[in-house]
Amino acid sequence: MASSKKNKISKTIGFYVALVGILGISLFPFFIMLMTSFKSSKEAVATNPTFFPKEWTFKHYVDIFNPDIFPYLAYFKNSLFVSITAALLAVGIGIFGAYALSKLKFKGRITINASFYTVYMFSGILLVVPLFKIISGLGLYDTKTSLIITMIVQTLPTAIFMLKSYFDTIPVDLEEAAMIDGLNRVQIIFHIIIPLSISGIISVFVYAFMIGWNDYLFASIFLSDSANFTLPIGLNALFSTPDYVWGRMMAASLVTALPVVIMYAISEHFIKGDATAGGVKG
Structure with missing residues (x-):
């Protein structure tokens, strides 16, 4: 009984470890995009890249909404x-x-x-x-x-x-x-x-x-x-x-992806609500 419980716990831990690993690998490019969008133009193409910006800037997000650019x-x-x-x-x-x-x-x-x-x-x-x-x-x-x-x-x-x-x-x-x-x-x-x-x-x-x-x-x-x-x-x-510039491209790409993410989240909410309502009516 104790061994089966330990096996169940170990399988659960293994599942979540694998899940976190897969999510980390999948989301890593988006993390790099996000961090790059907050870096200055010089820092984004620096020879020794860093994960986090040394100096955070929102300039790229402002630039993409500038019609002249x-x-x-x-x-x-x-x-x-x-x-x-x-x-x-x-x-x-x-x-x-x-x-x-x-x-x-x-x-x-x-x-x-x-x-x-x-x-x-x-x-x-x-x-x-x-x-x-x-x-x-x-x-x-x-x-x-x-x-x-x-x-x-x-x-x-x-x-x-x-x-x-x-x-x-x-x-x-x-x-x-x-x-x-x-x-x-x-x-x-x-x-x-x-x-x-x-x-x-x-x-x-x-x-x-x-x-x-x-x-x-x-x-x-x-x-x-x-x-x-x-x-x-x-x-x-x-x-x-x-x-x-890389920062501007990353900022534009991330903002472009937002409508799809928002629509997916909203649709998931409605789909779950409809499934629940259907179950109650049935």
Whole structure:
């Protein structure tokens, strides 16, 4: 009995030691970025680097919000607009597409379901040429609309696949009872399917938002005017100019990562709350 208790304690200690080690390795680059963002330009590139700044400075954080040095807010607004719009459209279209594949019976449904797995076989680079020809043909090159369309193309298959998995767990009896009460298919989606799948919908929205927020490949191809640049392209442009310094780059990168971190934290809160509420109702 005592030996089994000791083994359990040793396993627990080993687990937490390993967890702390993995977290330390994963977070170490972010720690270096954070410390570098508070260092002076000379100290950031010193021959003998230090973990902590000798003299703390917030100058780099002030500089990135200076339009004469880096139009961060303009790029931030572009990224926010593209990411939120693309995520909302992907979720909106995905809800109806996933409901059709999950609840409706029609010819070819199984083939369409199976085709979603093929999306993971190809990388986004293979879509560049056909999308470029389509975007150019529509006269949308170098517009934020072109980037929104490409983000929807990138995220919609996964959005439909993920939402369908959630919709499959909703009993058909609920829909039959709703139809008896006089609800049509669209009303069922808004009054039953969406409320019961809110955690899945939030997960898909965050996924689509992150893809749009972090995209560099399509933004670098479909955007040429700096007024339309998103943050990944803007950061690359800053890195290629004489105004680039390591501290400023680290500060800009950290601030750019904040929206994703905040959105993930908020979505986790809603997902946990929805799961708890669902358990109580069940």
